[in-house]
Amino acid sequence: MERFICPICGNDDETYFFKRGEVIYxxxxISFQGELASPEAFNVEEDDVSLTYDLSIEQKDISSRFLNSFKAHKNTLIHAVCGAGKTEIVYETIAYALNEHMHVGFATPRKDVVIELLPRFKEAFKKARIIALYGGHTSELYGDITLLTTHQLFRYQKYFDLLIIDEVDAFPFKGNETLEHIALNSVRGNYCYMSATPDENLIASFQNEHSTFLELFVRFHKKAIPVPKLIWSVGIIKYIILICKLKKYQKNHLPCLVFCPTIELSKKLYLFLKLFVPNGTSVSSKDEERMQKVQDFKDGKYMYLCTTSILERGVTIKDLQVIVFDAHHPLYNRYALVQIAGRVGRKIGHEGGEVIFLGHRIDQEMVEAKKDIESANEHL
Ligand SMILES: [Zn+2]
Incomplete structure (x- = not known):
C-alpha cells in the first residue's frame, strides 16, 4: 500500500490513521474539521493598495528589509520588542504582495487579537477586501487579506503566497507540532514569523542562507521600556505592598493590571482587594464579559483589573502600571514576564510607568526578564 500522508497536518505515522468505510481519518x-478553501477559487484583484500609516526610521528600515527578504523568496523571523509597532512593519510587504495578485494571510494564536486587528487592517488597506476567521466566525473564506487564528489555517492548504504569523511564541501555537504543520502546509510561497520574545532555538532556525532574521529593539516612540522592579515578600506583607501600590496609583489616576498565575487566584485576590481598594474587578479567559470589562477598563470605568495571562499580550492602555502577583510561580517564565512588562509605557507622550514583579522569592526567570529589557534598552 502506498504511504498515506494526512493532507491537513502532514502526519504520516500510520498509528494515527483509522478507516471508516473507504475514508481514512x-x-x-481530527478536531480540525470544516470547509476548506481552494486556491483556484479566489483571485486577488488589487492593483493600487492605499496605505495610511506612519513609520519611525527604525520601522522603515525593518519594513524594507522584510520586503527584500520576501522578494528573494526567503522566510523571515522578525524579533521586535513589545511596543515596537510590529504590525505596521509588515504592511509594505503585504501591499507589494496584493499588487502582485498574491494570497495574503495574517495569523495569530489568539482570537481576541484577530478581532482587534480587523479594524486596523481596514483602516490601513482601504481598498482591500479583508476577512477575519476565528472559532465561531468562519462563514467567509476568501479575501484579499485573510486575518485568522492559527487554528483556522487548516482550511488553507498550499494557499498563501505570503503568510505572516504574529506571536509565534504564544499559547497554543508554541510547541504544538500539529498547529505548526498546519501552518507550514498552508503556505505555497513564503512565511514570516513575528515575536517579541523568540527563544534561542527559533532564532537559530532562521540563521541560514534561506532565511532572514530581523531585529527591532527600539519602541515606536523611541523611549526606553520601563525596567521591572523585583520585590521579594511573603505572607501578609505582600498583600500590604499590593494594597499600598494600588492606592498610590489610584490617587494619581493611574490604571493598573494585577497579573495572577491562575483564574482561581485572580478571583480570590480581587474579592480580598475590594475590601480595601475600590473601582476594580477581575477578568479571565473563562469570563463571558471579558471584552466588555477590558473596554470598560480602557475607558476608565475600573482603576484596576485582576487578570490572568489573557492580557499578557496585545493590550495598549494609556498610563498603565503593572504588578505581577506571585511572580515566582512556575507559569511565569522569562518570556511571559517580558511580555507583561511590555504592556507599560506604549503610548506616545505616556512612555513611563511602573512594572513590579512581586514574588515569594526573586527567581532566575525574573532576573533574566529584567536583563532582557535592560539589554533591549541599550540599543537606544
Ligand atoms: Zn492529520
Whole structure:
C-alpha cells in the first residue's frame, strides 16, 4: 500500500490513521474539521493598495528589509520588542504582495487579537477586501487579506503566497507540532514569523542562507521600556505592598493590571482587594464579559483589573502600571514576564510607568526578564 500522508497536518505515522468505510481519518488533526478553501477559487484583484500609516526610521528600515527578504523568496523571523509597532512593519510587504495578485494571510494564536486587528487592517488597506476567521466566525473564506487564528489555517492548504504569523511564541501555537504543520502546509510561497520574545532555538532556525532574521529593539516612540522592579515578600506583607501600590496609583489616576498565575487566584485576590481598594474587578479567559470589562477598563470605568495571562499580550492602555502577583510561580517564565512588562509605557507622550514583579522569592526567570529589557534598552 502506498504511504498515506494526512493532507491537513502532514502526519504520516500510520498509528494515527483509522478507516471508516473507504475514508481514512487522522486522529492527530481530527478536531480540525470544516470547509476548506481552494486556491483556484479566489483571485486577488488589487492593483493600487492605499496605505495610511506612519513609520519611525527604525520601522522603515525593518519594513524594507522584510520586503527584500520576501522578494528573494526567503522566510523571515522578525524579533521586535513589545511596543515596537510590529504590525505596521509588515504592511509594505503585504501591499507589494496584493499588487502582485498574491494570497495574503495574517495569523495569530489568539482570537481576541484577530478581532482587534480587523479594524486596523481596514483602516490601513482601504481598498482591500479583508476577512477575519476565528472559532465561531468562519462563514467567509476568501479575501484579499485573510486575518485568522492559527487554528483556522487548516482550511488553507498550499494557499498563501505570503503568510505572516504574529506571536509565534504564544499559547497554543508554541510547541504544538500539529498547529505548526498546519501552518507550514498552508503556505505555497513564503512565511514570516513575528515575536517579541523568540527563544534561542527559533532564532537559530532562521540563521541560514534561506532565511532572514530581523531585529527591532527600539519602541515606536523611541523611549526606553520601563525596567521591572523585583520585590521579594511573603505572607501578609505582600498583600500590604499590593494594597499600598494600588492606592498610590489610584490617587494619581493611574490604571493598573494585577497579573495572577491562575483564574482561581485572580478571583480570590480581587474579592480580598475590594475590601480595601475600590473601582476594580477581575477578568479571565473563562469570563463571558471579558471584552466588555477590558473596554470598560480602557475607558476608565475600573482603576484596576485582576487578570490572568489573557492580557499578557496585545493590550495598549494609556498610563498603565503593572504588578505581577506571585511572580515566582512556575507559569511565569522569562518570556511571559517580558511580555507583561511590555504592556507599560506604549503610548506616545505616556512612555513611563511602573512594572513590579512581586514574588515569594526573586527567581532566575525574573532576573533574566529584567536583563532582557535592560539589554533591549541599550540599543537606544
Ligand atoms: Zn492529520
Amino acid at each position: 487522522c486522529r492527530r488533526c
